[in-house]
Amino acid sequence: MPNNSVITLFREILDDSSILSGESLKSRFYHIWKTDVQLESLCLLLPRSTDEVSAIVKICNDYNQEIIIHGGLTNLVGSTISNKNQVVISLEKMNKIVEIDENGKTITCESGAIIEDIINTVKDKDLLLPLNFGARGSAQIGGAVSTNAGGLRVFKYGMTRNLVMGIEAVLPDGTVISSLKKLMKDNSGYDLKQLFIGSEGTLGIVTKVVLRLYRLPKTRYTSLAATNNYQNVLDLFKTMENKISSNLTGFELLWTNTYSQMVSDKTLYNKYLPDNYKYYIFIEYMGGDFENDYNKFEEVVLESVDKGIIDDAVIGKDEKEQVNIWGIREDVAVLADEKEFDQHFDISIPVSLIGEVIDKISLELKECEGVKTIFPFGHVADGNIHFIIGKDSDDDKLKSEINEIIYSNTEKVDGSISAEHGIGLDKKKYLIKTRSQDEIELMRLIKKSIDPKNILNPGRVI
Numbered sequence: 413m414p415n416n417s418v419i420t421l422f423r424e425i426l427d428d429s430s431i432l433s434g435e436s437l438k439s440r441f442y443h444i445w446k447t448d449v450q451l452e453s454l455c456l457l458l459p460r461s462t463d464e465v466s467a468i469v470k471i472c473n474d475y476n477q478e479i480i481i482h483g484g485l486t487n488l489v490g491s492t493i494s495n496k497n498q499v500v501i502s503l504e505k506m507n508k509i510v511e512i513d514e515n516g517k518t519i520t521c522e523s524g525a526i527i528e529d530i531i532n533t534v535k536d537k538d539l540l541l542p543l544n545f546g547a548r549g550s551a552q553i554g555g556a557v558s559t560n561a562g563g564l565r566v567f568k569y570g571m572t573r574n575l576v577m578g579i580e581a582v583l584p585d586g587t588v589i590s591s592l593k594k595l596m597k598d599n600s601g602y603d604l605k606q607l608f609i610g611s612e613g614t615l616g617i618v619t620k621v622v623l624r625l626y627r628l629p630k631t632r633y634t635s636l637a638a639t640n641n642y643q644n645v646l647d648l649f650k651t652m653e654n655k656i657s658s659n660l661t662g663f664e665l666l667w668t669n670t671y672s673q674m675v676s677d678k679t680l681y682n683k684y685l686p687d688n689y690k691y692y693i694f695i696e697y698m699g700g701d702f703e704n705d706y707n708k709f710e711e712v713v714l715e716s717v718d719k720g721i722i723d724d725a726v727i728g729k730d731e732k733e734q735v736n737i738w739g740i741r742e743d744v745a746v747l748a749d750e751k752e753f754d755q756h757f758d759i760s761i762p763v764s765l766i767g768e769v770i771d772k773i774s775l776e777l778k779e780c781e782g783v784k785t786i787f788p789f790g791h792v793a794d795g796n797i798h799f800i801i802g803k804d805s806d807d808d809k810l811k812s813e814i815n816e817i818i819y820s821n822t823e824k825v826d827g828s829i830s831a832e833h834g835i836g837l838d839k840k841k842y843l844i845k846t847r848s849q850d851e852i853e854l855m856r857l858i859k860k861s862i863d864p865k866n867i868l869n870p871g872r873v874i
């Protein structure tokens with residue numbers, strides 16, 4: 413059957429408004445990072461239920477039709493790019509909250525629910541979904557699960573994997589695997605949900621999830637601290653862990669040029685501390701004791717200054733100031749606009765080596781002709797550092813040169829080329845720098861046994 417005849421079969425499952433093809437596809441723009449481009453696809457399908465997803469996938473499997481899955485499209489690794497022969501399935505209409513269990517502290521929702529909407533919904537019930545990252549207003553929970561997203565609170569609450577209790581997913585042959593249990597403990601055989609977490613949509617389409625929630629903390633305080641020495645960053649972390657461990661929910665780092673650009677005249681952010689230090693640390697404290705929490709937090713910050721662990725610090729005096737301080741960290745993505753072209757990295761490095769490795773990488777990048785701006789920042793407490801690198805050209809040779817500098821330095825310290833964003837299409841070539849040939853072969857074996865026709869997100873990851 414010619415490919416576009418599958419559209420006739422889709423019409424037996426979906427109403428016309430849920431199938432975009434031909435002329436109607438032209439109105440659909442596909443947002444890749446900073447640019448809107450025309451979506452290339454045979455058709456874009458917008459199912460409203462798991463049964464519809466299953467029926468669509470079954471047809472695709474019967475007719476060897478390749479599928480690309482779209483969540484909130486915020487990935488930075490080319491995972492959702494499609495061509496004119498591929499069917500795109502977007503989960504955007506499957507965004508319902510199915511149930512909130514206040515006593516059991518869980519939420520069950522469809523995979524197209526936007527992360528920020530889930531956060532706000534459970535907040536009304538005094539519950540916290542600790543997933544927190546810059547793209548939370550667009551990213552969907554299905555996308556976060558499929559990429560095992562991290563963010564600003566990983567060292568405290570873990571990656572998305574740690575928050576997933578149950579999953580419903582559609583396999584590449586249309587079978588629905590549903591295990592929407594709210595159990596912390598279940599050792600009855602293989603933990604199958606792990607197949608779908610972090611596998612970037614190559615093994616199944618996630619349609620529903622059960623997430624673990626926490627009681628909403630009542631207080632939140634923020635401090636921005638500065639030092640010139642990486643050992644002091646580590647000492648500050650140790651001090652915070654010793655003194656306020658259960659209340660420490662954020663510990664993020666910006667290098668000097670990233671900070672100074674974020675508080676320059678070009679942005680709206682206040683320069684809370686002078687921009688002549690080497691490191692800027694963003695600390696978040698959350699607790700439940702209105703009376704004492706502020707004093708407890710202030711005490712440990714002041715003690716760190718007195719002991720010379722940090723050179724300077726400021727504590728947000730009210731909610732507005734806290735939001736502004738965190739904005740300097742959370743909005744770093746705007747630095748990608750500094751130059752016409754940019755490359756993004758999210759590497760993992762052993763925490764104690766971060767200072768020297770980032771210095772070495774930055775030095776090598778500076779010597780690389782064509783690199784115009786270098787902005788390092790990241791989740792220092794869990795070893796995940798990001799780079800936004802600005803360039804005036806999109807030259808492939810320059811791209812490879814930059815990749816080589818970052819990834820070989822990462823490889824040398826047994827790091828990972830992707831701490832959170834995944835592999836997608838963009839990093840496939842470099843997977844071998846971080847996983848052994850045997851590991852990659854095992855991934856291929858799993859893919860082959862679940863998706864023998866290679867129809868689901870083909871060509872991504874492996």
Ligand SMILES: Cc1cc2nc3c(=O)[nH]c(=O)nc-3n(C[C@H](O)[C@H](O)[C@H](O)COP(=O)(O)OP(=O)(O)OC[C@H]3O[C@@H](n4cnc5c(N)ncnc54)[C@H](O)[C@@H]3O)c2cc1C
Pocket residue numbers: 480481482483484485486487488491492503523524544545546547550551552553554555556557558559560561562563564612613614616617618619745832833869872
């Ligand atoms: C400003 C900014 C900040 C970011 N910060 C972070 C950060 O701190 N931490 C972090 O981890 N990431 C971060 N990201 C990356 C990105 O937001 C995450 O990877 C996010 O989880 C992607 O979700 P999404 O819904 O946008 O998925 P998409 O981009 O649509 O898809 C990502 C992958 O998952 C697949 N997929 C999507 N939905 C499903 C589904 N229901 N079932 C199966 N497969 C599916 C897609 O095919 C694709 O392979 C950031 C991105 C931006 C733009």
